[in-house]
Amino acid sequence: MNATAQKTRITYTLTFPEAQAHYVSIEMKISGLSQPVLDLKMPVWTPGSYMVREFSKNIEAITTEVNGEILRVPKVRKNIWRVDTDGLSEVTVRYNIYAFEISVRTSFIDASHAFLSSPDIFVYPDGLLHEPSTIYIKPYGGWNTVSTSLESINSDAFTLSSPNYDILFDSPIEVGNQDVITFDVDAVRYHIAMVGEGDYEPEKLKSDITKIIREQELIFGENPCDHYTFIIHNRSKGGGGLEHLSSTVLSAQRDG
Numbered sequence: 001m002n003a004t005a006q007k008t009r010i011t012y013t014l015t016f017p018e019a020q021a022h023y024v025s026i027e028m029k030i031s032g033l034s035q036p037v038l039d040l041k042m043p044v045w046t047p048g049s050y051m052v053r054e055f056s057k058n059i060e061a062i063t064t065e066v067n068g069e070i071l072r073v074p075k076v077r078k079n080i081w082r083v084d085t086d087g088l089s090e091v092t093v094r095y096n097i098y099a100f101e102i103s104v105r106t107s108f109i110d111a112s113h114a115f116l117s118s119p120d121i122f123v124y125p126d127g128l129l130h131e132p133s134t135i136y137i138k139p140y141g142g143w144n145t146v147s148t149s150l151e152s153i154n155s156d157a158f159t160l161s162s163p164n165y166d167i168l169f170d171s172p173i174e175v176g177n178q179d180v181i182t183f184d185v186d187a188v189r190y191h192i193a194m195v196g197e198g199d200y201e202p203e204k205l206k207s208d209i210t211k212i213i214r215e216q217e218l219i220f221g222e223n224p225c226d227h228y229t230f231i232i233h234n235r236s237k238g239g240g241g242l243e244h245l246s247s248t249v250l251s252a253q254r255d256g
Helices: 003-007 165-169 202-220
Strands: 008-016 023-031 037-041 065-066 070-071 074-075 080-084 092-099 108-110 113-116 133-138 144-146 149-153 155-162 174-175 179-185 188-195 227-235 239-241 247-253
Touching: 065 165, 133 165, 133 174, 144 188, 144 227, 144 247, 155 165, 174 188, 179 202
Parallel strands: 008 133, 188 227, 227 247
Antiparallel strands: 008 023, 023 092, 037 080, 065 070, 065 092, 074 080, 108 113, 113 174, 133 155, 144 174, 149 155, 179 188, 239 247
């Protein structure tokens, strides 16, 4: 790791000024730069779903601010934008994401909640996938709960940290007013985030999931997690699931 990478600092601030129109606005700040150009990339993959994804289609014009002037950032490939950083040690980049696709692998935002499937939300600096980042979430309206396997900073659920982009892209984030059921199994803390109304019994959920957890421990001989999050979207129809490093996203019929 070179000296430049060691001192690089990356932060994201997420706001939802138009949640009802399915948008999230993102401000990305990168400091500790010394290179003349910086390429920003949008992933074309999502962990656990093995095909090329065209996430860049949902990103609106990226701009950067230099000396108070707002400049458009040119796209050089379908998922790459090139920032002129010659003589700059830090840059501020802003962009909007349109999120209106219901699935366990794509982001969806409306006035009631935001499901952020990280690979289609966060652009990353080329060559710096190993760098940590901090995510600040400024919720829309009356949203008061965050559910994710990412670590919070200073017990603030709306300030998250990731040690690198592999972890960030494998950690979906739910923001809203979801019902969170918390329990422990063999010293591991579990959270079940129930999004939307549904026909479920919290105690039965805990009991059934505990049986599944213990069976998995018998099969694999260990539980590598110290915490785990289930994000369950209760819908009128459909289903599916996508497993992540320390979380799972499920879609279930609310009356099932």
